[in-house]
Amino acid sequence: MIINIDKDICTGCRECAEVCPASAIEGEKGKPQEINYDKCVMCGQCIQKCKSYVSLIDHGVGVYEAKRAERNLPASVKEPLFAAYSNCNLDKVKAALADKDTITVVQCAPAVRVGIAEDFGGELGTVAARKMAAALRKIGFDRVYDTNFEADLTIMEEGTELIKRVTEGGTLPMFTSCCPAWVSYLERNYPELKEHLSTCKSPQQMGSIFKTYGAEIDQFDPAKMFVVSVMPCTCKEFECNREEMNSSGYQDVDVAITTRELAYLIKDMDIDFNALPDEDFDQPLGLYSGAGTIFGVTGGVMEAAIRTGYELITGKPIPAVDVSAVRGSDIFRTATLQVGDIELKVGIVTGLKNVAPVLEALKAGKLDLHFIEVMTCPVGCVSGGGQPKLLLDSERDAAYQARTKGTYAHDAELPIRKSHENPAIKKIYDEYLLEPNGEKSHHLLHTKYCTGENNFKK
Template structure:
């Protein structure tokens, strides 16, 4: 989810790139599907689709231009606006969002889950993944889907999550300033995790470089609380229970890690080193 983290790894820890998940960010997955699945469902020519992403992250602007992000045959996401930029545009146009009538999101891909809501918080990607992975690994339904050990604004959070007989060691890094010490321990073999989440921005995406000001600790805490409150209100709170996602695989992708899903939803990384090659 954090393109700044990916770029950091490519420059400073290229020897560890093979340990990164190959999953694209949600922005890039959606862009690839908009110009394939959505185009096919609606009968549109992908060349006529202009995909605009609204994000709290300035690094997303670079991410959408990476050469790996043309898997639909076109640039999957054409333009990225930050939330702050969009707000400024609304004010300049004297456009009042508050006075718009409430409407449902368009289908397909218009249904979301609580797991999607919490992606914007540090620890949210980890918690969303655990909600699904637990049920896949154990075959049992979760009694309590709130993994509170993933939450909070601490710089580094570590925990062990029991999944049947398997003890899964996790780490959550909040802010790029906290990552080097953990990465050096990993490189030295003195740290051992099954799954690690890193977000560059303090607090996660809710503290992103393009998010509304201020982004101080008090503001981040309010945004975190709002995200988790919205998650609690959702009727669907696990990613794999999303009917739009289930339809996507049934109608188009066929299966996770299949040929089509791997081509559209996964990416590769480039070892760059600290300095440009002469």
């Protein structure tokens, strides 16, 4: 299983149960807790909250090393090992890197760049995109790409899909499908509402372009390519192993690791992260806009979609690139935006715990909205279960605010802030995909979610 609770370490404080958005953690107070995997959405918030641990100092070398080995962690890891933890996939990554016949490709999610520096003593919210690119290149990846590019691609596909649904009478409201924990929750608890999900894959899974378009550009054999995703999210491992994620003709993304695991790998390879020069991601699949960057914060997907959707509908520049009406952290907020002749009604759900009333309102016919973003984690991906662990509750709000601030600052400083203005996005449509929501795009970049039962049994 992707998320685990070690009964030898758990003290039964039940703080993990308090933050679990799916009520999947069960047990009596003062006794080891268990995860009900029929409910778990693999978001990893329990991992962020857990305070029960084994350490070298308190428990001794033997106990610590045994637990570290059980979790398949590198020998270089010396930090406390907490009761709640996720799988470590670094052995798969290292094996691929060591195989001279394997072409290794890595992509990094938007939220990773505002979290990774924390594991190397950086200030909260430090934007370390270019230093991270340098680290990945030094690790030995053959291509260093950016999931922000695929976030821009998602906007082109999702924005076009929304416009079609609004103007041609499709299923509304349309929900975003970028967050795999949210999708998992809907499949399990409200399967009758699946048609409301966007058919777009998440930015990670739009990595199908690596073994198709990317392989053609570089004349790589896709059968020899191994794609690694660095994600702030523990559920991304589940997503890349879903049975339908193989539209490239292969498994589209071979393995997902977390921000924390990338930090482990950098330290294990004795790389001085802070001393690295700034480097760019490889082109063209590493070029991104500010719209792609803000996917990492709550409301960011919505804002990115509005920036492009407005211009696709009206043919005119959006009056203000910063769409402040959808920013914030309220648990459920709505806004009405005038987009040409359309009064576009949107909603943003921050935190999966807050989505059930919205879904019940939809079932009751009381939800008058066109487009709804849902993110499982407290303030979006910057607070994901795979981000650097915050040991003190008092640090949490400050870290989330700093990561959010860093994300918006990165957006503001980029020369391109709208997905449709990204020249690499224009290039992939001109040369390969032809048009958003076209035949080729639908094959590679869209999916039809099953009930998930086969996926959940893995």
